[in-house]
Amino acid sequence: MPTPTRTSPDNANVGETSQTPLPPPPGYGVTGILRRWRHEDMLKRGSLGLRALGFMLSVLAFIIMASNQHGRGRNFQEYEEYRYALAIAILSTLYTGLQSWRQIHEMSTGKEITSGRNLALIDFFGDQLMAYLLLSAASSAVPMTNRMREGADNIFTDSSAACISMEFFAFFILALSAMLSGYKLVKHTYI
C-alpha cells in the first residue's frame, strides 16, 4: 500500500479529521508583511511630521521670547515665568530638532543609530516629558500676562502671549507624538 501524500486529493485529509484549516492570522504572509510595512512607514512619517512641526513652533517660541526686551519693566528676564518659558522653549527646540534630524538621517541612509527597544523607550518618555514641560511653562506664564494685559496692551505683552500660544501648540503636537510613540512601544512588543 503506497503511503498517501499531499498530492492525492482523496488521502490529503486522512489524518486531519480534527484539524480544520484556519485562516492565516493577520500580519503573516506576503500581504500581511506588505501591510505591516506600509503601516510602519505611515507611523514613521507621521511621527517625523509631528516632530518637525513641533520643532518649528519651539523655534518660534524661543525667538519671540528671547527678543522680548523693551526697556525697564518690559524685559523677560525680570519675570521668572518668562525665564522658565524661554528655558523650556530652548529645551524643546533641542529635543525636537535632534529627533527630527535623527529620523531624517535614518530615512535617507537606512541605518539605525540606536536599537529598537531603547529607541522606543527614549521616544515615548522624551515626547511625554517634553509635552508636560511645555504645558507647564505655558500655563505658568499665562496669569502674569493676563494681569498685564488688563492694564495695557503693548509689544511686551503681545510677544509674551505669542510665545505662550506657540508653546501650547507645541504641547498639543508633542502630546500627539507621545501617543504615537507609546503605541509603537507597546504594539511592537518591545515590552
Added chain:
Amino acid sequence: MPTPTRTSPDNANVGETSQTPLPPPPGYGVTGILRRWRHEDMLKRGSLGLRALGFMLSVLAFIIMASNQHGRGRNFQEYEEYRYALAIAILSTLYTGLQSWRQIHEMSTGKEITSGRNLALIDFFGDQLMAYLLLSAASSAVPMTNRMREGADNIFTDSSAACISMEFFAFFILALSAMLSGYKLVKHTYI
C-alpha cells in the same frame, strides 16, 4: 479498509507529513490563560490603587484651597490662578472618585458597566486629560505663590503651596495611571 482515526498511533501522522508540531504561542493553554488572568488582575488592582490615591490627593487639594480665606487680600477668590487650581481640584475629585467607585463596584459584583473598548478609551483619555489639567493648574499657581512668599510667609501662602503640592502629586499619580490605561488600550487589541 477502515478509515484511520486519532486513536491508532500508526496512522495518526499519515496526512501530517508537512506539519511539524509547533510549540504553543505564549498566552494560550491553561498556564497561559492563568498567567494572563493574573496579569490582568494585577493591572486592575494597580489602576484602582493609583486612582484611589489620586482621589485622596485631589480631595486634600480641594479642601485646602476652598478653605483658604483669611481676610482681604488673602482670599483665594481674588486670584485667578487659585480659582483655576480649585476648579481643577474639584474636577479631579469627581473624576477619580467616580472611576474608583466604578472599579470597586465592578470588582465586588463582577458586572461591567460599560463595554471593553469604550471603557478603555474613556480610561486612557480621561486619565491623560486629568493629568494635563492638574499639571497646568499647579504650574499656573506657582509664580504668584512664589512672589508672595518672597514678601512674607503666612497661612495664606502656606495653604496655597500645600494645594499646589497636592496637585503636583495627583498629577504624577494620574500620569502613571494614564500610562497603565494606555498599555491596556493597546495591548488588549481594542484598537
